[in-house]
Amino acid sequence: MLPALTMGDPAGIGPELTIAAWRMLRESGEAFFWIGDPSLVADEIPVRIIGNAGEAAAVFENALPVMPLSLPGPVRAGHPESRFADAIIASIGKATALALSGEASAVVTNPISKIVLREAGFGFPGHTEFLAALCDVPGEEIMMLASPRLRVVPVTVHVGLRAAMDMLNVSRIVHVGATLHRALQRDFGIAAPRIAVAGLNPHAGEGGVMGSEEQETIAPAIARMRAMGIDATGPWPPDTLFTDLARPGYDAALCMYHDQALIPLKTLDMATGVNVTLGLPIVRTSPDHGTAFGIAGKGEADVTSLLSALRLAGELGHARAHAKEKNG
Known part of the structure; x- marks a missing residue:
């Protein structure tokens, strides 16, 4: 089985990235x-x-294998159009169906434009929520950047900071932490994952002086995870959690909001960062950038x-298949 790569927005950089990827991987297996x-x-x-x-x-060694779908007209690079939305969505749907049926080992998604799809009536905030709906696990999707x-x-992910603070509760933190723990074991092959949990406030609240969320919400969530057998520690001050000295002490960091997680990863590894969707019955990865119409x-x-x-995607697909075989 091989990963299925989606088209993404045809006016973005997806087509040229696909070409470059085939050229670089065609002889590596x-x-x-x-x-x-195919015209792209x-x-x-x-x-x-x-x-x-x-x-x-x-x-694959001699040509790019293409499962074809048709666009309704010519594409101008850098000029997105909502009339391409149906084909963009169809590509994602086809890839997901193939992964669910076991014909593809994973889904790798080229970048899409949320604005373009929204203008065409797309009812999901983005890729991740759509994939969860296609897999019949809405609300279970968790975003990892690796x-x-x-x-x-x-x-919390694609919500404003005020809304993110309102969404934080013990149950949500525990759910995301438990999903992360399972994924690290099954997909990343880490037998005993170590999860470092970030605080929300400066200095992780400084004992309540700079905020009470650590004491009232995050620490109780950590205690509940530890009672479940999850090696979760914290809450750690966010300003030191991602340093060279701290990172060897954990396998993944559980962060409270979008930028708290993505700023350090993109600062350290912008080019090699990968978006991984946890909580799905399939493997899904994506490059950690957008359509780059400019x-x-x-x-x-x-x-x-x-x-x-x-x-x-190849590594996770292999690990998941091995875990499934091992567990019967």
Whole structure:
């Protein structure tokens, strides 16, 4: 089985990243197949139309295996249009269906534009929520950002900071922490995961002087996780949690809000950071960047994050299959 790579927004950098990834991986054996409109890539590289995922591995060395879908008109790089939304959504849906059926080992998603899809009536905030609905596990999706130097999971994600504070409660923190613990064991092969839990306030509240959330919410959540057998520690002051000295002490950091998690990871490993969705019955990864319409078609896009996403998808898919086989 191979990972299925989605089309993403055709006016963004997805097509050129796909081309670059195939060129770099075609001889390494790290194969994948792409679900998109062949006209987006066929002028640059050889393409082989496939009817099912099983055909992809045999042709990958000589051509990009493509499960075709059609766009309603020509694409101008850097000029997104809502009329492409149906095809963008169809690519995600097809990849997810193949992963659920076991025909694909994972789903790797090229970047989409939330604004473009929203203009077309798309009813989900983004990729992650849509994938959870397709997998029939709405609300179970958890976002991880992973790189060679750091793994982070935010308890709250795409909401404003005031709303994020209102959403924090013991049950939510425990749910996200338990999902992270299981994923580290099953997908990352860490037998006894160590989870460092960040505080919300400066100095983790300084004993209540700078905020009470640590005492009233975060510490009780940590205690509950520890009672469940999860090696969770904290709450740790966020300003020192991500230093070179601190990071070797844990396998993943559980953070309270979006930027608390993503700023340190992107500062340390912007190019190699990978978005991983936990809590799904399938493996899903994505490059840790957007559509980059401003540079689309100019040959400036960096393929490193997509390569990392494809490689990690392969590793997680293999680990999950091994865990399933081991557990019967």
